[in-house]
Amino acid sequence: MIAACRCTPPPAGDWRRWCSSGGSSSGGGGGGGAGLASSSATCSGRSCGGAGLARSSSSRAGTALPAAVRDDLLRGVDAEHRESVARVVELAQRAADSWAVLHSDFHTPPVVADALMVLQRMADVAGVAWGGYPQAERCRLAVGREEAVEGLAGDPSQLGGVAAVEVTGNFMFDPAxxxxxxxxxxxxxxxxxxxGDIVVRGEQGAQILVAPNLVEHLEAALTxxxxxxxxxxxxxxxxxxxRAPRVEELSSVESSLRLDAVASAGxxxxxxxxxxxxxxxxxxVNWRAAGKASAEVQxxxxxxxxxxxxxEVKAAAMTKKGKHSVQMVRYL
Structure with a gap:
């Protein structure tokens, strides 16, 4: 297997070449890194060929990404999300090494957006977000090799990783x-x-989305x-x-599609x-910091x-007078 050499990590910006390197180890072991090195080579007086890449003499699943590769993958990630996204990257490496589909913790939409952005930079690795129902806010990321994950993207419920617990009681006199x-x-x-998400049902209680291995624990401990x-x-x-989300449909005519113009109308x-x-x-915008008021939406x-x-901006069309007719839906 091709792996990054300890003494000469791949340069920043060269992670695609490193992540997509193929080959097999001299030991003939399977379970390659699917775009992530699962072993490291030590340079003992020999030349490290190929832009800091070296052929390993053994295969060992689970070796951490070189710092330079990890930092390059995480470029552009919100500082508040960096640690959470880094854990998703490490999980994706383990999933690829073991040819398995693994699930992250539940995350908020901004973290999910950053994590999916980073996963797209990794060769042969994919991720699908699923929170138990289509409109879920807090989602887990199912990560693994592309062939194992992307085929289920159309029906994420097949990925598993999310279960529901119903909590019932008489909340008439003490609402929760x-x-x-x-x-x-x-x-x-x-x-x-x-x-994950908690669906509060008034006097009847709530339905709570959780990791499947915690269902029995909550059945026994949540009293x-x-x-x-x-x-x-x-x-x-x-x-x-x-419940279906409460929404308000809006329309506005703006001279441009600048973020400050469209958002102020919405x-x-x-x-x-x-x-x-x-x-x-x-x-x-799309769960990432907007940055500039002059940025255009679509x-x-x-x-x-x-x-x-x-x-959500549903549609934007040019009028006969050269302005922009914007159709929006606001979630209340």
Whole structure:
């Protein structure tokens, strides 16, 4: 197997060549890195050929990515998400080495967006986000070799990795919020990353998306939410009772498709106020920091503003007068 040499890591920007290197180890072992080296070579007085690449004398799954390759893969990732995305990269390496499909923790949409961006840079590796139902916000990433993952992208439910627990009790006199149900789950000793969306059902309780291996634990340990005794039991994903999101359809005619112009119309605020929010980093486009107020949006873009929700640009067409007719949907 071709692997990065310890003494001469591949230069920044050369990760595609490193990730896509093929070949087999002298030991003949299978389970190659699918774009990620699973072994390292030590240069003992011999030349390291090929832009810092060397042929390993043995295969060892799970070797960490060289720092230069890892840093190059993570370029452009939001600093707040870097550690989480790095763990997804390491998981993808293990999945490729073992020819398996592995699942990450549940992550928020911005982290998922950054992780999918990085996975696209890795040769022969793919990832699919799935949170238990199509509109889920917190999702797990199923990662592995392209042939194992991409064939299931059309029906992510086949990937597994997400289960549901229904929590029932009489909440008529002591209503519980999303935070209450989350706190009760974490109080049983599980980590936040193992809990996905929580569908609160008013007086009836809630349905909670979790990692499958925690279902039995919650069935035994989750016995109370606030002051209400509860019963937790597994429920099929097909039985989730997710309400359709409340939306408002909007239309606007703008002189340009600048972010500040379109977003100010969609969120009904002044353009100067929207520009201030963009400058403060409170506005994201497709879950990534917007950067500049002058950036243009296009059909399919999702614009979110901290504390004010999000909107989707459904269509943008030029009018006869040279302006832009923009159709939007705001999620309330």
């Amino acid at each position: 919020s999303h935070r209450d149900f989350l706190g009760a789950c974490l109080g049983t000793g599980i980590e936040r990353g193992k809990v 109370q939410v606030r002051t209400v005794p509860v019963r937790a039991a597994a429920v099929a994903l097909s039985e989730l009772q997710v 969120f009904r605020m002044s353009r100067s106020k929207m520009a201030d929010l963009i400058k403060a980093g409170d506005v994201r 059909a399919g873009d999702v614009v979110s503003v901290a504390g004010k929700g999000r909107l």
